[in-house]
Amino acid sequence: MIDPETGIPSLKAFRADGQRPSAKRLEQEVKARMPERSLMGIVARTAYWVEWWRRFGPPSGNEC
Incomplete structure:
Protein backbone atom coordinates (compact mmCIF):
# COMPACT_ATOMS: atom_id res chain seq x y z
CA MET A 1 0.00 0.00 0.00
CA ILE A 2 1.20 3.54 -0.67
CA ASP A 3 0.60 6.21 1.96
CA PRO A 4 -1.45 8.97 0.25
CA GLU A 5 0.13 11.75 2.34
CA THR A 6 3.81 10.88 2.07
CA GLY A 7 3.84 8.59 -0.97
CA ILE A 8 5.95 6.03 0.89
CA PRO A 9 5.16 2.40 0.03
CA SER A 10 4.77 -0.08 2.88
CA LEU A 11 3.73 -3.67 3.33
CA LYS A 12 0.93 -4.77 5.61
CA ALA A 13 1.39 -7.81 7.81
CA PHE A 14 -0.55 -10.80 6.52
CA ARG A 15 -2.33 -12.80 9.19
CA ALA A 16 -3.27 -16.34 8.31
CA PRO A 35 16.22 -38.16 6.70
CA GLU A 36 17.48 -36.87 10.03
CA ARG A 37 20.96 -35.35 9.77
CA SER A 38 23.53 -34.30 12.33
CA LEU A 39 25.35 -30.97 12.25
CA MET A 40 28.72 -32.68 11.76
CA GLY A 41 27.32 -34.68 8.86
CA ILE A 42 26.08 -31.50 7.18
CA VAL A 43 29.45 -29.77 7.70
CA ALA A 44 31.34 -32.77 6.32
CA ARG A 45 29.09 -33.03 3.27
CA THR A 46 29.37 -29.34 2.40
CA ALA A 47 33.15 -29.46 2.90
CA SER A 60 48.96 -15.33 0.76
CA GLY A 61 52.69 -14.68 1.21
CA ASN A 62 52.59 -15.40 4.94
CA GLU A 63 54.08 -18.83 5.52
CA CYS A 64 54.49 -18.52 9.33
Missing part, protein backbone atom coordinates in the same frame (compact mmCIF):
# COMPACT_ATOMS: atom_id res chain seq x y z
CA ASP A 17 -6.44 -17.89 9.66
CA GLY A 18 -4.61 -21.11 10.51
CA GLN A 19 -3.14 -24.09 8.75
CA ARG A 20 -5.23 -25.95 6.24
CA PRO A 21 -5.52 -29.71 6.68
CA SER A 22 -3.63 -30.19 3.40
CA ALA A 23 -0.72 -28.11 4.73
CA LYS A 24 -0.57 -30.23 7.87
CA ARG A 25 -0.56 -33.44 5.80
CA LEU A 26 2.19 -32.02 3.59
CA GLU A 27 4.30 -31.13 6.63
CA GLN A 28 3.89 -34.62 8.07
CA GLU A 29 4.80 -36.24 4.74
CA VAL A 30 7.91 -34.08 4.31
CA LYS A 31 9.06 -34.89 7.85
CA ALA A 32 8.47 -38.61 7.25
CA ARG A 33 10.50 -38.65 4.02
CA MET A 34 13.32 -36.32 5.07
CA TYR A 48 33.35 -32.37 0.45
CA TRP A 49 31.20 -30.78 -2.26
CA VAL A 50 32.15 -27.09 -1.95
CA GLU A 51 35.72 -27.50 -0.65
CA TRP A 52 35.30 -24.48 1.61
CA TRP A 53 38.06 -25.80 3.87
CA ARG A 54 40.64 -24.62 1.30
CA ARG A 55 39.81 -20.99 2.16
CA PHE A 56 41.13 -21.39 5.72
CA GLY A 57 44.84 -20.90 6.22
CA PRO A 58 47.47 -18.20 6.38
CA PRO A 59 47.09 -15.20 4.05
Whole structure:
Protein backbone atom coordinates (compact mmCIF):
# COMPACT_ATOMS: atom_id res chain seq x y z
CA MET A 1 0.00 0.00 0.00
CA ILE A 2 1.20 3.54 -0.67
CA ASP A 3 0.60 6.21 1.96
CA PRO A 4 -1.45 8.97 0.25
CA GLU A 5 0.13 11.75 2.34
CA THR A 6 3.81 10.88 2.07
CA GLY A 7 3.84 8.59 -0.97
CA ILE A 8 5.95 6.03 0.89
CA PRO A 9 5.16 2.40 0.03
CA SER A 10 4.77 -0.08 2.88
CA LEU A 11 3.73 -3.67 3.33
CA LYS A 12 0.93 -4.77 5.61
CA ALA A 13 1.39 -7.81 7.81
CA PHE A 14 -0.55 -10.80 6.52
CA ARG A 15 -2.33 -12.80 9.19
CA ALA A 16 -3.27 -16.34 8.31
CA ASP A 17 -6.44 -17.89 9.66
CA GLY A 18 -4.61 -21.11 10.51
CA GLN A 19 -3.14 -24.09 8.75
CA ARG A 20 -5.23 -25.95 6.24
CA PRO A 21 -5.52 -29.71 6.68
CA SER A 22 -3.63 -30.19 3.40
CA ALA A 23 -0.72 -28.11 4.73
CA LYS A 24 -0.57 -30.23 7.87
CA ARG A 25 -0.56 -33.44 5.80
CA LEU A 26 2.19 -32.02 3.59
CA GLU A 27 4.30 -31.13 6.63
CA GLN A 28 3.89 -34.62 8.07
CA GLU A 29 4.80 -36.24 4.74
CA VAL A 30 7.91 -34.08 4.31
CA LYS A 31 9.06 -34.89 7.85
CA ALA A 32 8.47 -38.61 7.25
CA ARG A 33 10.50 -38.65 4.02
CA MET A 34 13.32 -36.32 5.07
CA PRO A 35 16.22 -38.16 6.70
CA GLU A 36 17.48 -36.87 10.03
CA ARG A 37 20.96 -35.35 9.77
CA SER A 38 23.53 -34.30 12.33
CA LEU A 39 25.35 -30.97 12.25
CA MET A 40 28.72 -32.68 11.76
CA GLY A 41 27.32 -34.68 8.86
CA ILE A 42 26.08 -31.50 7.18
CA VAL A 43 29.45 -29.77 7.70
CA ALA A 44 31.34 -32.77 6.32
CA ARG A 45 29.09 -33.03 3.27
CA THR A 46 29.37 -29.34 2.40
CA ALA A 47 33.15 -29.46 2.90
CA TYR A 48 33.35 -32.37 0.45
CA TRP A 49 31.20 -30.78 -2.26
CA VAL A 50 32.15 -27.09 -1.95
CA GLU A 51 35.72 -27.50 -0.65
CA TRP A 52 35.30 -24.48 1.61
CA TRP A 53 38.06 -25.80 3.87
CA ARG A 54 40.64 -24.62 1.30
CA ARG A 55 39.81 -20.99 2.16
CA PHE A 56 41.13 -21.39 5.72
CA GLY A 57 44.84 -20.90 6.22
CA PRO A 58 47.47 -18.20 6.38
CA PRO A 59 47.09 -15.20 4.05
CA SER A 60 48.96 -15.33 0.76
CA GLY A 61 52.69 -14.68 1.21
CA ASN A 62 52.59 -15.40 4.94
CA GLU A 63 54.08 -18.83 5.52
CA CYS A 64 54.49 -18.52 9.33
